[in-house]
Amino acid sequence: MAILWFSLLARDLLQVVFSGTAIVPDFTVLALVWVAVFRCEDAALLFIPAFLAGLFWDLRWTALPGVTSSAYVLVVATSAWVWSHLSPGRRGNPTLFFVWAIAAHGLSTFLPALLSGHGSGLSSPLVSQQGMALACVLGLTALFIRHGRIHHD
Amino acid sequence: MGRTGTRYWIFFLGTLSLSLLLAAVSPGSLLVDKAMDLTGLAMRVPEWPARSLRSAVARTVDLAAGERALRERIDRLEKENLSLRGLLQTTINFGSGPSVQEGHVTLRPPAAWWSEVRIDRGLRDGIRPGMGATQGGALVGKVSKVESNSAWIELLTSSSLYIPVVVEETRDLGVLNGEGDGNVWLLYVPAEKNLRIGMNVSTALVSEQLPPGIPIGKVSGTGSEIGGYRLYKLTLNADLSRLYKVKVISGGKP
Numbered sequence: 001m002a003i004l005w006f007s008l009l010a011r012d013l014l015q016v017v018f019s020g021t022a023i024v025p026d027f028t029v030l031a032l033v034w035v036a037v038f039r040c041e042d043a044a045l046l047f048i049p050a051f052l053a054g055l056f057w058d059l060r061w062t063a064l065p066g067v068t069s070s071a072y073v074l075v076v077a078t079s080a081w082v083w084s085h086l087s088p089g090r091r092g093n094p095t096l097f098f099v100w101a102i103a104a105h106g107l108s109t110f111l112p113a114l115l116s117g118h119g120s121g122l123s124s125p126l127v128s129q130q131g132m133a134l135a136c137v138l139g140l141t142a143l144f145i146r147h148g149r150i151h152h153d
Numbered sequence: 154m155g156r157t158g159t160r161y162w163i164f165f166l167g168t169l170s171l172s173l174l175l176a177a178v179s180p181g182s183l184l185v186d187k188a189m190d191l192t193g194l195a196m197r198v199p200e201w202p203a204r205s206l207r208s209a210v211a212r213t214v215d216l217a218a219g220e221r222a223l224r225e226r227i228d229r230l231e232k233e234n235l236s237l238r239g240l241l242q243t244t245i246n247f248g249s250g251p252s253v254q255e256g257h258v259t260l261r262p263p264a265a266w267w268s269e270v271r272i273d274r275g276l277r278d279g280i281r282p283g284m285g286a287t288q289g290g291a292l293v294g295k296v297s298k299v300e301s302n303s304a305w306i307e308l309l310t311s312s313s314l315y316i317p318v319v320v321e322e323t324r325d326l327g328v329l330n331g332e333g334d335g336n337v338w339l340l341y342v343p344a345e346k347n348l349r350i351g352m353n354v355s356t357a358l359v360s361e362q363l364p365p366g367i368p369i370g371k372v373s374g375t376g377s378e379i380g381g382y383r384l385y386k387l388t389l390n391a392d393l394s395r396l397y398k399v400k401v402i403s404g405g406k407p
Contacts (some may be wrong), residue, residue, distance in 0.1 A: 012196065015204035017210075019257070020397035047164040051172060059192040063262035065185055066175030071170055077165045 002051060006007055007031035010118040012060060015151050023125045025133035028053050029108040030140055033101050036079035037091075043080030050076045062112055092148040098141045105133045109150045155167075180264035188301055193259060197302075228253060231290060235364055235402060254278050254401045257375070259303065261396070267310040267335050269294075272399060275302045279403045285356070285363040286399040291390035292356060292367045293399055307400065309369070309389060310335050318369060319357040320348055326357055329387065341386040344378045348385055360399065364402065 007027035014024040033049055036043055054069025062068060067124065083091055090096065109126060179185040213401065215224070232253055256272035274280050276299050284307045286297045295314065297307040307314045310331035318329045318339065327342045342348060356367040368390050376384030 013200060016200045017207050019207065027230040044160040044164040047168040051168040054172065055175070056192065059185075059189050060196060061260075063185075063189060063260055064176060065179045065188070066172040066177070070169055070172035070176060073165065075169045077161075077169070080161070133363065141206060 001035065004028065004031045004035060004049055004053060008056065012057075014033075015061065022132075023129040025129055025136050026108045027136065028057070029072060029104050030101055030133075030136060032072055032076050033079050033097075033104050034140065034144075036076045037083050037097065040080040040083035040091075043076060043084075046076045046080070047073055063072055064112065067112040068108065071108040074111075075107060079104065092144075092151075094141050094145045094148070097144050098137060101137045101140060102134065105137065106130065161360065163293060180262070189260065190303060194302065207283075228292075231400070252279075252403055254280060254403050256280075256304070256399055256401060258397055258399065267308060267333055267393070268313075269297065269305050269307050269311065269329065270396060270399075271303050271305050272401070273303060274401060275300050275304050277301055280304045280401055281403070283363065285367060285402045287367065287402065288391040288399055290368060292369050293389075293391045293396065295363065297402060304401070306401075308393060309337055309391075310393060316363075316369075317357040318354050319365070320372070321353040321355055323348065323352070327354075327385075329354070335393070337373065337387045337389060338376065339387050341382050342385060344381055344383045346383070348372050348375075348383075350374065354387060 007030070010029045011024055018024055032046070033055075036046055039046065050072040052067045054067075054072040055065055057068045058065040084098065086093075086096075109129065113126075189257060214220075225264035233326065235253070254274050256274035256278075258270045259273050260271035262269070272286075280296055280299050282296050283297055286293050292309065294306045294308040295309070295316070296304050298305040307330060308331070309316065310333065312331055314331060316329045317326065319326055320339075320342075323346065325342055325346050325348070327339045329337060330340055331337050339348075339354060352372045354369045354372065356365050357362055358365045370387045370391075372385050372388040373388040374386035376386055378384075
């Protein structure tokens, strides 16, 4: 669970550094996907940390408490549900992990924009954030493959 | 498996409903404003290295571009300009003379996008309610609430802000008011005045905290006539879509 709080702090600090320049990718949702995938059989205890992490982000940056937390809770629920229904052989599929991590990041970016009724369009900072997120997800997928190999060996 | 599954759904639905409930009731809540201020205050310490890094990078970039000297010169000229405006108003006592405090925008609530922003300057920096805030020398709004380390600025586009203004070319007085959706109107100008598109609008004498003559915008369109008065649409000089820093005109008497 430490990975979740570390990613939240890292995102907050990077957002301070790039404030007014760029929107930092949502490392927290990627950490939540990672944790939920590996703990899909017992994901119930992930909901409260996901809710608290989203609430913190809302209080610090979006000014709409509950919006990011609902996105995080949905991501945890969907990740755990999907992975727990996969056969053990398909759980280590890197393509599936990559696609789902990208989709989860998109959900956590665009759901708050849609719920707040502001900026639902594709603005240039949002597009560049998705581009940076793609690079992060590729790195995370590489870690996922490595983790799978070590586990397999 | 059954118990684990039940627990999963209880936690999922519980946290999701709590999130959605918060999202529904939080906009405009004073309690949430306080919670946001507290979160910002609590994060000042852990975020200190990141803020220092940002400032250091900005200083380096400024130096490399030779922009720092220019900014200081602009600040000095703005200060001098404000003092001269104060001197021109013989009925006003500006005390020690207006000064300028630069603040970064730390929060712009999406639910009140065209109404207010929060900056990282407050009572400790001499900010008081009623003071004007500018961007690039153009007025963006007035300070509405002040905490010890932060202040809220009500934007010109807010529907609850009324600012007395003057049309510089004709010296006609009117009142500026926003619609809350990004549009700004000039009210109470007699219909027979026929203002032209492109005429400049600046602050009229309002209070000792908001000096007259601060540029606001230009007349960009003509609206309907109501009760012998014509509405005029204004285009602001300030770019509220890129509002990252503001300068608060402080130092006057309340």
